[in-house]
Amino acid sequence: MITLTYADHIAHTERQVTLLRSLLTSDTDLTATVPTCPDWTLEELVRHVGGALRWAALLVSERATGNIPDEQVPLLDGPAERGDAAALDTWFGESGRLLAEALRAAAPDTPVWSWYQDHTAGFWARRMCNELAVHRADAALAAGRPYEVAPEVAADTIEEWLEIVRFAQQDPDDKDAAELRRGGLTLHLHATDAPAGLDAEWLIELADGGLAWRREHTKADVALRGPLAEVMMAFHRRQAPDAGGLDVLGDRRLLDFWLERTKWG
Numbered sequence: 437m438i439t440l441t442y443a444d445h446i447a448h449t450e451r452q453v454t455l456l457r458s459l460l461t462s463d464t465d466l467t468a469t470v471p472t473c474p475d476w477t478l479e480e481l482v483r484h485v486g487g488a489l490r491w492a493a494l495l496v497s498e499r500a501t502g503n504i505p506d507e508q509v510p511l512l513d514g515p516a517e518r519g520d521a522a523a524l525d526t527w528f529g530e531s532g533r534l535l536a537e538a539l540r541a542a543a544p545d546t547p548v549w550s551w552y553q554d555h556t557a558g559f560w561a562r563r564m565c566n567e568l569a570v571h572r573a574d575a576a577l578a579a580g581r582p583y584e585v586a587p588e589v590a591a592d593t594i595e596e597w598l599e600i601v602r603f604a605q606q607d608p609d610d611k612d613a614a615e616l617r618r619g620g621l622t623l624h625l626h627a628t629d630a631p632a633g634l635d636a637e638w639l640i641e642l643a644d645g646g647l648a649w650r651r652e653h654t655k656a657d658v659a660l661r662g663p664l665a666e667v668m669m670a671f672h673r674r675q676a677p678d679a680g681g682l683d684v685l686g687d688r689r690l691l692d693f694w695l696e697r698t699k700w701g
Contacts, residue, residue, distance in 0.1 A: 440562070440588055440592050442539075442543075442544035442558050442561050444588075445539075445561035445562050446539050446540060446561055448586060448589050449532065449561070449568060450536050451586075452568040452572055452589075453528070453529065453532030454532075456485070456528065456568065456571075459478075459576065459581055460482065460521045460528070461521065462521055462522070464478070464521055464579055465478065466482075466519055466521060466524070467519070468578045468580075470574050470575070471577050471578065472574045472577055472674050478575060478579060479518065479519070481571060481574055482514075482524055482528055483513060483514040483524070485528075485567065485568065486514060486527060486531040486532075487506075487509070487514065487531075489531040489532055489535045489564060490510070490511065490512055490535070491504065491506070491512065492538075492560045492563070492564050493534040493537075493538040494509050494538075495548055496542055496546070496560055497534075497538040499546065500549040502549050511527065514528075515527045539560070539561050542557040543557065544556060544557060544561065545558060548560060552600070562596060565589065566592060566593040569589050569590070569593050570672050572585075573585070574674065583669075585665050587634055590627075590664050590665055590668040591630070591636045591668075593672065594638065594671055595638075597671065597672065597698070601613060601616065601647055602646055602647040602648075605617070605646050605647060613697070616642050616647060616697055616698075617642065617644045617645075617646070618644075618690075618693075619643075620642065620643050620644070621641075621642045621657050622639060622641050622657050622658075623638075623639075623656055623658050623660070623691060623694060624640070624654065624660070624661075625638040625659075625667055625671065626653065626660070626662075626667070627663065627664035627667050628662055628663060628664075629663045630664055636664050637653050638651055638652075639651075639652045639654050639656060640656075640694075642694075657686055657687050657690050658684065658686035658687045658690045659684070659685040660684055661683045662680070662682035666679075666680050666682050667682065670682055673695055673698075677692075677695070
C-alpha cells in the first residue's frame with residue numbers, strides 16, 4: 437500500500453496545477469459548459485479552483501484559527517478581464533505557487549483551521565491535491581482533452597472521500613449521509629490496473645453504526661470494476677459507472693443510491 441506524504445501532496449499539487457494550465461491555451465473555449473458541473477463554464481471552474489487554492493494558501497500562511505471570509509482573500513475571483521486565457525493562466529499559476537509556498541513554510545502538523553476534524557496544514561495539502569485531481573477531470577472533459585492522473589493520487593482521492601462521507605455522518609442534519617446507514621450493505625471498488633505496491637481495492641460497508649471500509653478483494657452486494665482512473669472518476673460522479681472500461685457487477689441500484697447521496701463535491 438502506497439501512502440502519500442506531506443511532501444508528496446505538495447509535489448502532486450504543483451504537477452496538477454501545471455497540467456490544468458496546459459488546458460488554458462489560446463484556442464481553448466473558456467465558455468464551454470463543464471459537463472459534470474453544468475452550472476459552470478470552463479473559465480468559471482478554473483476561477484473556482486484557483487480561488488480555493490488562494491483561500492487555502494492564506495489559511496496556512498496565516499496559521500488561521502478560524503475561517504477566513506472570501507472578501508479577505510486577495511484576488512480570490514481571478515483576473516478582472518473575462519475570456520482572457522493568458523491572464524487566467526497566469527493567475528491560476530500564481531494561485532498554485534502561493535499554496536505550495538505556504539505549505540512548504542509549514543509542517544504537516546502545523547495547526548490550521550479547517551472545516552474538518554483534522555486542523556493541520558497536512559489536511560490542506562491533501563485536500564487541495566485531491567480537489568485539483570477531481571476538478572482537473574472536469575476541466576479536461578469541458579476542453580475535450582484526455583485526462584490522466586497518477587495512480588497513487590487517484591487512490592488517495594477515493595480514500596479521502598470515504599473519510600469525508602464518514603465525517604458527514606456525524607452531522608445529525610445531514611440527511612443524505614444518514615441514509616447511508618444501510619444495515620451493512622456493501623460496495624466493492626476494484627481497480628484492475630493498479631501498479632505494484634498500490635492496493636487499490638476497497639470493501640465499503642454501509643453499516644448502521646457509520647461508514648466502514650477496508651482494502652480487500654472480496655464479494656459485495658455491488659462491485660465497480662475497471663481501470664483505476666475510471667473507477668476514481670465514476671466514484672466522484674465524473675463519468676457513468678458503466679461507461680468506458682468499467683463494469684458494474686451486482687445490485688446497480690445500491691451503487692446509484694450511494695452516488696446520489698455523496699454528490700457534495
